[in-house]
Amino acid sequence: MAALLRWRSAISPGVCTALQRDGCAVIDGALGANWCLAARGEVERVWRAGRLHANATHIVRAGERQLLPKASILEAELLDPAVQAVAPLVAELQADATLRTMLSLLLPRLRLDSQAIKLQVNEGGGGCFPMHCDSDEEVDGRRVSAIFYLNPHWRPGDGGELRLYPFPREPVDIAPACDRIVLFPSTTMLHRVLPSKRDRYCFTLWLSQSRGRPPPPTPLPVLLQEMSAPASREALVALLREPQARRYVSKLFYAAPWAASIEESHAPSPARDAALEQHWREARALEAVFTRLCGVSGKRLRPHLLDLALAAAPTAWL
Ligand SMILES: O=C(O)CCC(=O)C(=O)O
Numbered sequence: 001m002a003a004l005l006r007w008r009s010a011i012s013p014g015v016c017t018a019l020q021r022d023g024c025a026v027i028d029g030a031l032g033a034n035w036c037l038a039a040r041g042e043v044e045r046v047w048r049a050g051r052l053h054a055n056a057t058h059i060v061r062a063g064e065r066q067l068l069p070k071a072s073i074l075e076a077e078l079l080d081p082a083v084q085a086v087a088p089l090v091a092e093l094q095a096d097a098t099l100r101t102m103l104s105l106l107l108p109r110l111r112l113d114s115q116a117i118k119l120q121v122n123e124g125g126g127g128c129f130p131m132h133c134d135s136d137e138e139v140d141g142r143r144v145s146a147i148f149y150l151n152p153h154w155r156p157g158d159g160g161e162l163r164l165y166p167f168p169r170e171p172v173d174i175a176p177a178c179d180r181i182v183l184f185p186s187t188t189m190l191h192r193v194l195p196s197k198r199d200r201y202c203f204t205l206w207l208s209q210s211r212g213r214p215p216p217p218t219p220l221p222v223l224l225q226e227m228s229a230p231a232s233r234e235a236l237v238a239l240l241r242e243p244q245a246r247r248y249v250s251k252l253f254y255a256a257p258w259a260a261s262i263e264e265s266h267a268p269s270p271a272r273d274a275a276l277e278q279h280w281r282e283a284r285a286l287e288a289v290f291t292r293l294c295g296v297s298g299k300r301l302r303p304h305l306l307d308l309a310l311a312a313a314p315t316a317w318l
């Protein structure tokens with residue numbers, strides 16, 4: 001209870017400003033080391049009770065669904081009352097609306113009305129996540145991801161850093177240190193987890209707008225196809241003020257490290273080949289669209305897009 005009070009006072013207007021301006025906010029010391037150690041113990045008990053399952057991405061290839069598991073990553077949603085009974089502290093946080101209330105008050109475009117927690121254990125030995133965004137406006141109502149790290153013994157060299165790609169700014173690595181919370185927009189912040197040498201515990205609180213959601217905007221690829229080409233510099237800079245547009249440009253910008261992150265996160269399998277194929281197909285399609293719009297091709301395209309995105313900054317993330 002004391003930890004929850006402490007947590008409530010840690011969610012300051014400064015956190016909302018950083019989230020809006022930088023695309024991420026880091027809060028240290030919000031719950032206290034004792035709470036985090038106890039929460040880590042709860043996640044471990046859920047694991048020992050056999051309630052964590054291997055994380056896997058669903059890939060659709062030639063109409064067939066294939067499962068693409070991540071090596072060493074185990075997870076569980078905190079929906080099941082049996083899991084909640086083993087993790088009462090984390091369940092108490094799941095029931096606390098402070099974060100979503102504060103964010104909705106201070107960031108008027110956010111109307112967050114529900115939340116869910118996912119527990120995660122990375123067993124180490126190189127376990128990692130490939131580059132991804134957590135959600136998409138067409139998929140569900142998730143808007144803000146908040147990750148709570150529970151690793152009292154983390155040291156530089158252990159790996160397992162969260163890497164954010166706030167394009168056009170340089171990537172940022174954040175250590176999964178104990179009692180640290182990292183917030184970012186679920187639909188637009190590209191991120192991954194670097195390989196972890198040792199076990200790594202955390203849970204994610206996803207904050208969603210589930211009621212009264214506006215219909216999803218026209219998908220960006222459709223809008224881009226409709227823009228006349230070549231587009232003016234002003235039109236392209238205006239486009240890159242939209243977080244969704246920056247998301248697509250960063251997919252193109254980081255196509256090679258993105259593919260490497262898929263190879264690093266999954267053991268070789270036909271499902272991994274399908275994921276890589278799909279990744280390169282999308283990257284090539286984006287390259288064709290932006291080559292047409294910018295009137296710039298080949299090696300000159302990426303620096304050109306970076307220049308446009310820098311001209312669009314500073315931009316809002318939410
Ligand atoms: O473990 C982390 O730091 C991030 C995990 C993640 O990106 C996810 O669960 O979507």
Ligand SMILES: [Fe+2]
Binds near residue numbers: 132133134191
């Ligand atoms: Fe994620």
